[in-house]
Amino acid sequence: MNAIFNRRSIRKYTKQVISEETIEKLLRAGMAAPSAANEQPWHFIVIKDKEILSAIPKFHPYAQMLREADCAIVVCGDLVLETNKNFWTQDCSAATENILIEATDLGLGSVWIGVHPDQDRVKPLHALLGLPQTVIPLCIISLGYPTEIKAPVDRFNPSRIHRDRW
Amino acid sequence: MNAIFNRRSIRKYTKQVISEETIEKLLRAGMAAPSAANEQPWHFIVIKDKEILSAIPKFHPYAQMLREADCAIVVCGDLVLETNKNFWTQDCSAATENILIEATDLGLGSVWIGVHPDQDRVKPLHALLGLPQTVIPLCIISLGYPTEIKAPVDRFNPSRIHRDRW
Numbered sequence: 001m002n003a004i005f006n007r008r009s010i011r012k013y014t015k016q017v018i019s020e021e022t023i024e025k026l027l028r029a030g031m032a033a034p035s036a037a038n039e040q041p042w043h044f045i046v047i048k049d050k051e052i053l054s055a056i057p058k059f060h061p062y063a064q065m066l067r068e069a070d071c072a073i074v075v076c077g078d079l080v081l082e083t084n085k086n087f088w089t090q091d092c093s094a095a096t097e098n099i100l101i102e103a104t105d106l107g108l109g110s111v112w113i114g115v116h117p118d119q120d121r122v123k124p125l126h127a128l129l130g131l132p133q134t135v136i137p138l139c140i141i142s143l144g145y146p147t148e149i150k151a152p153v154d155r156f157n158p159s160r161i162h163r164d165r166w
Numbered sequence: 167m168n169a170i171f172n173r174r175s176i177r178k179y180t181k182q183v184i185s186e187e188t189i190e191k192l193l194r195a196g197m198a199a200p201s202a203a204n205e206q207p208w209h210f211i212v213i214k215d216k217e218i219l220s221a222i223p224k225f226h227p228y229a230q231m232l233r234e235a236d237c238a239i240v241v242c243g244d245l246v247l248e249t250n251k252n253f254w255t256q257d258c259s260a261a262t263e264n265i266l267i268e269a270t271d272l273g274l275g276s277v278w279i280g281v282h283p284d285q286d287r288v289k290p291l292h293a294l295l296g297l298p299q300t301v302i303p304l305c306i307i308s309l310g311y312p313t314e315i316k317a318p319v320d321r322f323n324p325s326r327i328h329r330d331r332w
Contacts, residue, residue: 004195004264029170031321033263034278042326049330086283090305093259094278097199098170101267112200112260117252130332138256155197160208164215166296 003105005152010109011065013144018070022106026073026143029102035091036084042095045074045129045137052128056140059124063113065142073099073141074115074125079134089116092138099141109146115139169271171318176275177231179310184236188272192239192309195268201257202250208258211240211295211303218294222306225290229279231308239265239307240281240291245300255282258304265307275312281305 027044035041047053048071056072057063066072075096077088096112103110115121116138125137193210201207213219214237222238223229232238241262243254262278269276281287282304291303 094263097260097263
């Protein structure tokens with residue numbers, strides 16, 4: 001599965017616009033993720049507004065690339081939709097990874113920008129997007145067509161593999 | 167990316183053995199995942215031992231399929247390896263999702279069996295596998311060649327998509 005291995009964090013983008021059709025493919029990939037008891041506790045905020053994109057780096061130290069990104073998707077968990085308590089971050093992480101892989105497969109560059117549980121990031125993002133109390137932003141996915149191709153990195157580390165027990 | 171959309175939870179398996187080459191492909195996919203500041207805080211316990219596989223359903227209510235599975239991979243986070251505190255569950259969830267997608271692509275059936283943060287599952291699994299204090303099992307991936315093909319499910323839900331803000 002090439003896209004799994006070719007995915008890299010891409011922070012520099014061209015000015016090419018991402019089509020609505022492509023954004024829908026990304027969201028479909030996110031929603032195809034597994035979730036605890038199939039609860040699907042997610043919401044996706046698709047940000048194209050340049051003012052909102054540029055506001056995020058003012059409080060998030062690792063979000064500077066959003067000033068150049070064509071689009072961002074904020075993946076959120078909804079505590080009301082969560083039937084198996086305390087599994088929403090795993091569900092939403094699986095959805096995020098699906099979006100990153102699909103983005104790679106579609107020729108897009110992307111970065112997973114961590115938000116939850118760092119409250120210095122959660123609170124201002126929550127306010128900026130006008131989220132309901134029960135909806136928590138897990139992360140931001142920065143998206144754009146890449147200006148450069150990064151070669152795949154081999155992270156395989158046999159010392160992290162154990163057989164039958166530790 | 168077909169494997170993202172074709173992935174289903176598969177709980178019934180043939181007796182076909184999963185080769186070491188295939189297991190290495192799954193682990194390579196897991197380790198290709200993104201992680202906070204590229205910390206890669208994961209360990210993978212590959213369980214082939216039938217006694218250990220059969221011991222897990224004695225304390226985990228949703229792990230009965232492990233009695234028939236050829237193999238399981240327990241994805242663990244290592245708090246010592248975690249440089250960005252409290253992001254390890256997201257990193258290990260991304261690694262888990264990569265393994266599930268790669269498994270689908272290789273013709274395997276799989277299930278994500280939730281463990282952390284349910285302490286009634288974490289503690290007995292931790293003891294069974296002899297894990298160090300700082301290593302926490304996030305989930306178990308059950309693996310085997312499927313006895314049936316489940317059709318893809320369309321989980322696309324436009325009501326979960328928001329534009330620019332809530």
